[in-house]
Amino acid sequence: MRIPIPIRIVLLLAVVLAPQLIGCSNFFVPICEETNTCTPTLTGISPTSGASGTTVTLTGSFLTGATSVSFGGTAGSSITVVSASEVTIVAPTGSGSVLVTVTTPQGTSNGESFSYGSSGSGSSTTPILTAINPASGSSGTTVTLTGTNLTGATAVTFGSTAATSYAAVSATEVTAVAPAGSGTVSVTVTTADGTSNGESFSYGSSSSGTSNNYIYVANSNADDIAGFSLSSGKLTLLPNTPYSLGVGNAPTAMVTTPNGSFLYVGSLSGAVYLYGIASNGALTLGNNSQPVASLTTGPTYMAVDRKSNFLLIGSNTLAQMYEYAINTNTGALAAPSGNAQGYVTLHGAPEQIYVTPNDQYIYVGETPAAGGVGGIDIFTLDASTGALSNPLHTNSRVAASYADTALVSDSSSKYLFAGETGCSCIRGFTIGSGGALTEITGSPFGNLLGPSAIAIDPTDSYVYLSSKISNEILGYQIGASGGLTELGSSPYVGGAGIGAGTDPVAMALDETNTYLVVAAAGDYPDLAIFSFDTTTPGKLDYVVDTATGTDPTAPVALSITQ
Secondary structure (H helix, E strand, O other), X not given: OOXXXXXXXXXXXXXXXXXXXXXXXXXXXXXXXXOOOOOOEEEEEEOOEEOOOOEEEEEEEOOOOOOEEEEOOEEOEEEEEEEOOEEEEEOOOOOEEEEEEEEEOOEEOOOEEEEEOOOOOOOOOOOEEEEEEOOEEOOOOEEEEEEEOOOOOOEEEEOXXXXXXXXXXXXXXXXXXXXXXXXXXXXXXXXXXXXXXXXXXXXXXXXXXXXXXXXXXXXXXXXXXXXXXXXXXXXXXXXXOOEEOOOOOOEEEEEEOOOOOXXXXXXXXXXXXXXXXXXXXXXXXXXXXXXXXXXXXXXXXXXXXXXXXXXXXXXXXXXXXXXXXXXXXXXXXXXXXXXXXXXXXXXXXXXXXXXXXXXXXXXXXXXXXXXXXXXXXXXXXXXXXXXXXXXXXXXXXXXXXOOEEEEEEOOOOOEEEEEEOOOOEEEEEEEXXXXXXXXXXXXXXXXXXXXXXXXXXXXXXXXXXXXXOOOOEEEEXXXXXXXXXXXOXXXXXXXXHOOOOOXXXXXXXXXXXXXXXXXXXXXXXXXXXXXXXXXXXXXXXXXXXXXXXXXXXXXXXXXXXX
């Protein structure tokens, strides 16, 4: 996540290796690989439709030693294990839409949808899932499934267990309540036209679903990363915290992958470092303590797509956005197959990068640095190759000299909300074909000087915008057409009226969608936690706050495991 960058020298010190992750070759590997217990995972299938005899390529991770591939219970033939991330198989006789799974000695993967068509073309109305939010929780957690062809859903299953309840909201959205379960399961939606591919949902080890609820804060003055676990409204330091980057080597941006495996940290020198996230939240520096990527200037914002396949990096001194393909086994970075040059040119310098929950579009909020202008750049993302196409641009509302500093979308990727400096407001947009933005009637909304960070509640009912001038958070209710109305209980500050920290720079929901976490670059509190009030709709309640080291630590980025 973004932010102000103090001037420092570059030096990197390795941190103590956590026992849960073991160094190997150039990159660390998960301990399950060392013990040969990694459950296979699928992330793609090509083609997604065909006839009996069609050769299908399955991609994912931990596919080595595949012993069988099932098409809805019927075994495929001529299985070939190309690599740990690719298997080819010949489709058996079948009909309709089926889930394809891979079995290894370590278990059976989630399913990817394959449709049999009467002429090999497949059904155009087979349900397809592109995202699940949240991706973890406990029994009773309400999840939102987004995709296509979801109208008339007749069932939602978590693994083999039916959802406690579900509702078909639209052709692109279904909500469901998670039943009792454990571990990681594949969630599918069934309609009259078949069963969708699966999206992964992870149960916490306890009923609170907070066993992996980890928060990381990049401290630019302290040259380190502070780590906390959050459970039942209490913050606990993670093992070996803080994680030092070395004196004079300031972190400038960071992001965790949604699958909870890796943390990427950008530094003032432009070097990007890789950390592995252990099951207890502890961090281990990977790649033999060497950068996994190097830019010409320090990153100011980093983002990852919802499937943890691509890392996006921006710096507010360059009118470019860099893109890297993530090796899901090691965290190594490489140029995406769909973007060989590894970057795209922008209209201005990136302040924030936002990937929509359906993984279809990337929005880049920009400032008029590097000879550019403010506003929002728009790209269509190919979730398989990383190709970024159909570039569009929406200007700042007041003038080209103003920046869009904060971006967020609802879980169904219907609306985009942007904090903008020119109008000191939130602009609201509907998301159209190709990600095109149409400003909502009544926009802009509110009047908040220095908008710095933005978040949306888990029910898609309320938007929260922080101010680095007044050090508070304003809350707005989302209307039926996306219009915003400020809540009567707004604004919100921390304990004893001390504010949400001085210069709040980043906000995000925790893994369980129970708390709103705020990091502030100024003086104490560096990290503040709010919960959603149970009686007053949309109201934020102060829970707890903490320093992230010996102040002033000057936090510049916040990242939370998802």
